[in-house]
Amino acid sequence: MSEQVNISIPQTLYRRVRELARVRKRPVDDVLETAITLAEAALVPAVDEEAAMAQEELAYRAMHAELMARYAGEYVAIYQEQLVDRDRDELALLRRLDAQYPNEVVLMKQVRPLPEPELCFRSPRLVRNGS
Numbered sequence: 757m758s759e760q761v762n763i764s765i766p767q768t769l770y771r772r773v774r775e776l777a778r779v780r781k782r783p784v785d786d787v788l789e790t791a792i793t794l795a796e797a798a799l800v801p802a803v804d805e806e807a808a809m810a811q812e813e814l815a816y817r818a819m820h821a822e823l824m825a826r827y828a829g830e831y832v833a834i835y836q837e838q839l840v841d842r843d844r845d846e847l848a849l850l851r852r853l854d855a856q857y858p859n860e861v862v863l864m865k866q867v868r869p870l871p872e873p874e875l876c877f878r879s880p881r882l883v884r885n886g887s
Contacts, residue, residue: 812861829868830844
């Protein structure tokens with residue numbers, strides 16, 4: 757089912773789409789539909805990964821007191837809101853995570869006293885030239 761709508765796009769973009777349609781011997785609306793579908797597919801995984809990482813960050817914060825009591829200074833891995841691995845060696849843990857959870861969102865973080873590090877920035881100071 758299709759619906760007819762009017763949209764405004766820059767003339768240069770329309771010319772490029774029209775030329776692409778001509779070269780591919782397809783209707784302009786097919787070329788636009790394909791472009792939108794491809795763009796959407798490229799954006800959706802990034803959004804899903806950001807949401808998954810945010811969820812793992814929340815889980816880490818919720819577990820922080822227990823993690824600090826048991827694994828202070830170690831690196832921990834949080835996957836699907838569960839502690840799945842830990843190690844004092846960051847690289848060793850990373851290698852195991854790459855092998856066990858390829859293409860998955862896993863939070864790896866060093867357990868420190870504060871769940872989120874405190875960031876300090878010095879204020880810029882403007883200095884006038886001596887002339």
